[in-house]
Amino acid sequence: MDYMQQIKTEIFNLTNEVRVRFGMQPVAYSNYLDRMGQMHTNEMYTHKFFLHDNPYCKKVETLFDRMEYCGLIGFYDIVGENLADYPAVGNAIQISPIVQLIKNINPQQLLPATNICKNIIKGWYNSPGHRANLLCPDYNYVGFGLLLYPKECNGLKIKYLLVTQNFGRSR
Numbered sequence: 001m002d003y004m005q006q007i008k009t010e011i012f013n014l015t016n017e018v019r020v021r022f023g024m025q026p027v028a029y030s031n032y033l034d035r036m037g038q039m040h041t042n043e044m045y046t047h048k049f050f051l052h053d054n055p056y057c058k059k060v061e062t063l064f065d066r067m068e069y070c071g072l073i074g075f076y077d078i079v080g081e082n083l084a085d086y087p088a089v090g091n092a093i094q095i096s097p098i099v100q101l102i103k104n105i106n107p108q109q110l111l112p113a114t115n116i117c118k119n120i121i122k123g124w125y126n127s128p129g130h131r132a133n134l135l136c137p138d139y140n141y142v143g144f145g146l147l148l149y150p151k152e153c154n155g156l157k158i159k160y161l162l163v164t165q166n167f168g169r170s171r
Helices: 003-021 031-047 063-069 097-105 113-125 128-134
Strands: 078-087 141-153 156-169
Touching: 003 113, 003 128, 003 141, 003 156, 031 063, 031 078, 031 141, 031 156, 063 078, 078 113, 078 128, 113 128, 113 156
Parallel strands: none
Antiparallel strands: 078 156, 141 156
16 A cells, blocks of 8 residues: 555544544545545645635635535535645754755655654644544545645755545435
């Protein structure tokens, strides 16, 4: 299984672990919500923004607009969204120019999928709005948009993981 599939599987499993731990039913995986999330993730990367609303394209500006654009009106009657932008390598912040030179010669390994996903879920759980989505008893489906991309941080280009998690209720 490639790294991005590991990430998707791990976030899905951890989402359901949190839900079950708090007495919620687990959510099922949705390719439809996946595609909608991937579209928003790609838009955020392309236009360099990190928001739930897309200020660059009115056609897919809001979550509802994206549902409509993807033809999901009628499939899901309520939806929610969590976003994350997280370093995918350990020790991401480097100050020493010598360390930077060494890192450019020997690039850092990506964090194991389990580690990065636990950190993302923990971040969502510690944020009231994101936690409300994770634990909403109405949701029964989830999908994810993922993108691994280089980001400049203190003069270093390091890999970051951009995530859109979309929840939905289908009857």
